[in-house]
Structures are given as structure tokens and as C-alpha cells.
Amino acid sequence: MKKPRANSRDKILAAAADVARESGPGNLSLDAVAQRAGVSKGGLLYNFPTKAKLMQALVEHHLQEFQEALETARRDCAQGNLLAAYVKLSAKKFEEDQPPSAWIFSAIAENPDFLAPIRIFQRELFDRLKAETPDFKALLLTYFAVEGMRSASLFDFQVLSEQERQSLVSSLLSVARGNLTPVPAPALN
Amino acid sequence: MKKPRANSRDKILAAAADVARESGPGNLSLDAVAQRAGVSKGGLLYNFPTKAKLMQALVEHHLQEFQEALETARRDCAQGNLLAAYVKLSAKKFEEDQPPSAWIFSAIAENPDFLAPIRIFQRELFDRLKAETPDFKALLLTYFAVEGMRSASLFDFQVLSEQERQSLVSSLLSVARGNLTPVPAPALN
């Protein structure tokens, strides 16, 4: 709880993600992470006493970040439409050239149980969407199409052109806003 | 040309998938695979001279299998609708309780380049779909929703109930068959 020299934890987390991307998810070694973070191995193990803890922190850090971004995006979104915010935020992430995604595979390789927090997150998010979205079928379509795009970006399948992707995103947004199918009432806040 | 004792290659491939699922994708060792396949390590290395070759074979085997299943599904499908066949085949795979998917993570952990054949496959499939599907927007929606479901099944995110999944699949099928918007009417067939 005292002050770290510089914020070592965050540096290490970022370094871990970098190493995973550059050396491949299966070659994430503690030595490499320490070196990359500009930290001694002792220092690394001081912050994360075990590799598993590092992975766990990586997952939790990412989830927290996404959560906050989602809340922000929602505020910026018309009528606080959660589904639309989700689509928009996800689309923005897919545009980034350097997907910081490889670390996930490292975590899975280390131990598939590290997916559990993500599972919970995903489930809760979907439940919220279910509660807030009037047209359930539209939700299903939109949500899974977004997940499909996420999957494509994760595995680096570049199937769509820039143009096509934008077209898809705007389709999704209009479905999310309830335009494609007859909708009983606009989402109330 | 010559006769293998029993079909060792296939046994090894299956064993590798099993071990990946049971021991975790990061713990796929040659010894474990050999033991599981009822083959000595030497015998394993004879069939697949390196671990990388094993992984490659795993990927190619799977791709070939999927390709054949898709062609079959298409023949069984009304009007040879490729998109509908794709939806149906994928939906069938998602229903299987025991997703043989973990081996993919092993391959990625070993070397992310093993995704390349899958990328090519995906791209070619999408091009075929593009050529054969009149409504491009409907294709985008359907294709990525299917990929989203595949992703969910791969990571074992069980967000949907049985009922909900069937509802989504039938929505997708009706979109695939050329009904412009997702339709509330129950799909036949």
C-alpha cells in the first residue's frame, strides 16, 4: 500500500501483454516479462508471487478497463442505450491496429480456468442487455454478430474491407436502436 | 504405400485433441500424446517428426473434415443454399457437449502462425458466400452471428438457454433464406 517506485504493477502487466504478442502466447516467460518491464525477476515475483497471479491480474485488469469504457460509452450514447454503446465500443476496439489480445491465449494455455471471470462478466453483461433491450431477437443477432467480429479480430481473420466493416457496424447500430424490426416503444431510460 | 500397424496417425491426432482438452492446452506434451495414443514416443516422432508438424496436421485434419461436412450439408440443403448449410452445420457442432476445440489453443500457444491455414479457409469460404448470397447485409449479419456463436462455444461461454439458441438459429436460417429482416414467424424444416 506504500508507493511503488514507479507503477511497477502496470508496467509489468503491459510488458506481459507485449511479450505475449511478440514472442507468441506460449512463450510468455517470467524472465522475458521482467526484462521487458525493466524490472528484475525478483521484483516481478515481488509484485506477482506466481505466474498464475500474473495471469489472473492480466484478466482482471482487462475486464475492469472494458467495464469502465463501457460505462463511459454509455453515457456518451443517445438515451443511454447499452446495446448501442456495446456495439460502438467494440467497433472502436476492432479498429485498433494492434490488438492487445494475445495475452488471452497465454492465460488459457497456462490454465483454462482463467476464463472463468470472463465468463461471469459476459453473462452479467448479457443479462443487463436482456433487461434493457426490448426486442430480444434483435439483441441476439446484434450481440452475437459483435462477438463474431471480436472473434475475427482476436484471431486476426481479416475478412472484411474497411468499408464492409463500417457497413456492418452501422447495420448493427440501427438494429440496436430498434429500427430494423417493428419496435413497441423506444428504450426508456 | 505401406501398411501402418493400425492407423497410427489418426489415433495420434485424436489422442492429441483429447490430451489438450483434459490436461489443458498448455500442457500438451508429446509423451502424454504418445501414451494416450498407445504408441511409444519414438513411434509418435516417426509419424510426426516434430511437434510443429503434429499441430499442423491437427489443423489441416480439422479443416478438411469441416470442408467435407459442409459440402455434404449443402447437398442436403434446399436449393444448395451454402449460407443456410453453413448455419445448420455450425449449429449442429455447437450442440455437441464435448467441443473438440481445445487443441486450437495448443496450436496457437505453440506458434500463432498455425492460424494461417484457418485464415485462408475462412477467407475463401466468405468469398464463396459473398458470390452466392444475394443480400450482402443479410450475409454479414448471419455470418458474424454464427462466428459469434462459434466463439462462445469455443470459450465455453454459455450465455443462452437451449430455447434461446434454437430461436437464434432459426432466425439466422430465415435470414439466410432471404427474408430481409429477422422474422418472428417460426422457421420450418
Next chain:
DNA sequence: TTGACAAGACCGTCCAGACGGTACAGTAAG
């Protein structure tokens, strides 16, 4: 028919290197 030979298919062992983690002494800052 038989025996010799070659090649294919597989076994079992050994090893060098990598990796996670420990231990511990030192040190700069607050």
C-alpha cells in the same frame, strides 16, 4: 517353398536446455 535382405514402422532411453520458483544479501527512498 524358402531363405536372405531391405525398408517401413515403431520402441525406449538419454540429454541439453528452458522455465518457474526460492533464497538471500544489498540498497535507495521515505
Next chain:
DNA sequence: CTTACTGTACCGTCTGGACGGTCTTGTCAA
């Protein structure tokens, strides 16, 4: 004095894979 490290040395384990030997099967001349 405590916190937050650095740096070095070290240990035990696991793993890919090289290697040499063995068993099986097919071929073909005598």
C-alpha cells in the same frame, strides 16, 4: 525501520527431440 525493490546464484522438473535398436512385412532369387 519499513517498503520496494535489485542482482545473483541456484534447484528441480519438464520437455522436445536425437539416436540406436527392434520387430514386421514385402520382395525376389534360387
